[in-house]
Amino acid sequence: MVHFVNVTMAYGSHIVIDKLNLHVEEGQLVVLIGPSGCGKTTTLQLINRLIKPTEGDILVNRQNIKNVDPVELRRKVGYVIQEIGLFPHMTIKQNIEIVPRLLGWDEERKAARTEELIQLVNLDRKYLKRYPSELSGGQQQRIGLLRALAVEPPIILMDEPFGALDPITRESLQNEIVALQKRLKKTIVFVTHDMDEAIKIADRIVLMKDGKIVQAAASKELLSNPANEFVEQFIGRHRLYSGKADTVADVMSDEIVCAEKTLSLIEAVALMRHKKVPGLFVIDDTKKLQGKVSIEQIRKSELSEQDALETIGIEQICPAFENQSAREVFDRMEAEKIDALPVVDEANTVIGVVTRSSIVRSLAEVVWGNQS
Amino acid sequence: MSNILPAMLSHLRITFLGVLAAVILGLPTAAFLIRHDKLRKMLFIIVDAIQTVPSLAMLTFVMLIFGLNDTTVIVAIFLYSLFPVLRNTYVGLASVDKGTIRAGKGIGMTDLQIFSMIRFPLAAPMILTGIRLSIVSALGLATTGVFIGAGGLGMLIWRGIQTRNMGMMMSGAVPVFLLAILFEYVIGLFEKQLNKRQRRSIS
Numbered sequence: 001m002v003h004f005v006n007v008t009m010a011y012g013s014h015i016v017i018d019k020l021n022l023h024v025e026e027g028q029l030v031v032l033i034g035p036s037g038c039g040k041t042t043t044l045q046l047i048n049r050l051i052k053p054t055e056g057d058i059l060v061n062r063q064n065i066k067n068v069d070p071v072e073l074r075r076k077v078g079y080v081i082q083e084i085g086l087f088p089h090m091t092i093k094q095n096i097e098i099v100p101r102l103l104g105w106d107e108e109r110k111a112a113r114t115e116e117l118i119q120l121v122n123l124d125r126k127y128l129k130r131y132p133s134e135l136s137g138g139q140q141q142r143i144g145l146l147r148a149l150a151v152e153p154p155i156i157l158m159d160e161p162f163g164a165l166d167p168i169t170r171e172s173l174q175n176e177i178v179a180l181q182k183r184l185k186k187t188i189v190f191v192t193h194d195m196d197e198a199i200k201i202a203d204r205i206v207l208m209k210d211g212k213i214v215q216a217a218a219s220k221e222l223l224s225n226p227a228n229e230f231v232e233q234f235i236g237r238h239r240l241y242s243g244k245a246d247t248v249a250d251v252m253s254d255e256i257v258c259a260e261k262t263l264s265l266i267e268a269v270a271l272m273r274h275k276k277v278p279g280l281f282v283i284d285d286t287k288k289l290q291g292k293v294s295i296e297q298i299r300k301s302e303l304s305e306q307d308a309l310e311t312i313g314i315e316q317i318c319p320a321f322e323n324q325s326a327r328e329v330f331d332r333m334e335a336e337k338i339d340a341l342p343v344v345d346e347a348n349t350v351i352g353v354v355t356r357s358s359i360v361r362s363l364a365e366v367v368w369g370n371q372s
Numbered sequence: 373m374s375n376i377l378p379a380m381l382s383h384l385r386i387t388f389l390g391v392l393a394a395v396i397l398g399l400p401t402a403a404f405l406i407r408h409d410k411l412r413k414m415l416f417i418i419v420d421a422i423q424t425v426p427s428l429a430m431l432t433f434v435m436l437i438f439g440l441n442d443t444t445v446i447v448a449i450f451l452y453s454l455f456p457v458l459r460n461t462y463v464g465l466a467s468v469d470k471g472t473i474r475a476g477k478g479i480g481m482t483d484l485q486i487f488s489m490i491r492f493p494l495a496a497p498m499i500l501t502g503i504r505l506s507i508v509s510a511l512g513l514a515t516t517g518v519f520i521g522a523g524g525l526g527m528l529i530w531r532g533i534q535t536r537n538m539g540m541m542m543s544g545a546v547p548v549f550l551l552a553i554l555f556e557y558v559i560g561l562f563e564k565q566l567n568k569r570q571r572r573s574i575s
Contacts, residue, residue, distance in 0.1 A: 048478060083469070
């Protein structure tokens with residue numbers, strides 16, 4: 001829908017946009033984000049020719065915009081800005097109908113479209129006769145959005161539209177955009193410097209710096225595979241720690257409660273009580289896994305307290321292997337309702353344990369990042 | 373008393389022609405100055421300088437060109453009116469919120485539409501203030517026209533003074549006073565009406 005082909009924009013020797021190539025697909029909501037001065041707003045304004053590129057071509061709907069009258073172009077591309085820019089001397093109705101008026105629609109068609117629009121966002125009809133100054137900032141920007149949607153442009157440009165609103169209003173408008181986009185499937189180019197906002201609404205995030213694209217990807221991809229340190233820094237706390245929970249070795253804990261098979265039953269019970277566990281993993285003198293015993297087993301047995309653990313009949317168990325996938329082990333623990341599994345290396349030596357709490361911990365890391 | 377009405381009409385004619393000329397020339401000039409900063413600074417120096425010339429001196433200068441008649445007073449009023457009309461119109465047009473202009477451009481208004489649909493309507497109260505100030509001071513200035521043989525209410529005042537005729541003097545002074553109050557009030561009312569919705573948007 002929107003193609004940038006080797007676009008450069010410079011004021012004299014100061015390069016604002018540097019050989020930019022970008023493709024915005026139809027029906028996608030693409031967010032341009034980056035530190036101030038990265039060229040994101042300039043990129044946006046190149047699309048409706050508020051700024052002319054120094055070099056390169058921009059295609060909107062397969063048409064090179066060099067060959068389109070800028071006024072015509074702008075009437076076909078919705079535009080929403082941070083300053084909102086409603087016309088203070090016009091009523092809300094007149095504001096919504098301004099582009100249809102510029103295009104010379106008749107009264108009937110304008111009225112019908114306005115009716116559709118106010119139903120789209122559940123706007124109370126009483127507002128139509130009011131002036132912008134009588135509305136709150138959030139309400140004003142909803143009108144700004146309707147004004148942009150009025151002639152059903154396939155493309156909408158939004159330049160930090162919620163930047164000047166308070167956090168609560170901003171959030172509700174973000175939700176509204178997401179809901180509207182689901183129904184309308186517009187091609188939207190959205191500029192922001194707020195990563196939360198980008199993650200919330202974007203189909204694709206384009207991170208820019210010094211007039212260049214550093215990384216363009218779906219938000220999940222960007223967060224889990226930042227292209228370089230700059231991206232990592234910019235996304236900061238939003239980073240997904242995937243790849244950290246790939247193998248059992250990544251998630252296991254070394255706080256395993258083991259007992260040598262020669263240990264007496266009374267000592268084994270004391271150990272369980274001390275460690276507050278209902279069972280023990282049994283090993284031999286070279287730390288090779290033998291199996292496990294539970295407190296139940298010991299209670300039911302008729303052996304004397306001084307007998308060794310091995311005489312009770314150790315239950316064989318299939319351990320987790322250190323290089324096995326963590327996911328596989330989690331699935332098995334879930335399916336077989338196992339609370340803890342010993343982890344062994346290739347030589348069957350016990351090196352750690354995977355418990356239900358290790359699952360929770362690694363999930364938490366994915367969600368909130370590695371705090372430790 | 374029967375000569376009050378003709379004198380008043382003549383007084384109004386002089387006042388309005390002078391201010392009207394200033395408006396006709398001032399509005400387009402102010403619109404042009406939005407994009408020509410250097411010219412604006414120069415022009416404003418000249419207009420400011422005109423404003424400082426005392427009225428009798430001004431009438432004398434203008435009289436040298438236009439002679440002893442109404443035209444001289446009209447031209448003097450025109451020159452004095454340039455300052456409030458030009459300055460207020462310029463400030464009104466130039467101080468329209470940048471975001472509003474940007475939005476207009478962004479949704480596809482032509483330069484002419486930005487002017488006629490945004491800038492001018494939003495500057496209207498300010499322009500009206502300039503016109504009001506011009507009219508009220510021109511009503512006063514027109515009375516001095518009597519010194520160079522022009523008509524108007526000034527003649528009644530002057531004759532009244534010369535003949536120590538208090539009634540005649542008042543028959544000139546009271547209408548001037550009432551006209552000034554009337555215009556001040558009526559135009560002010562319009563301004564208020566126009567300002568109402570815009571003021572709220574500023575706050």
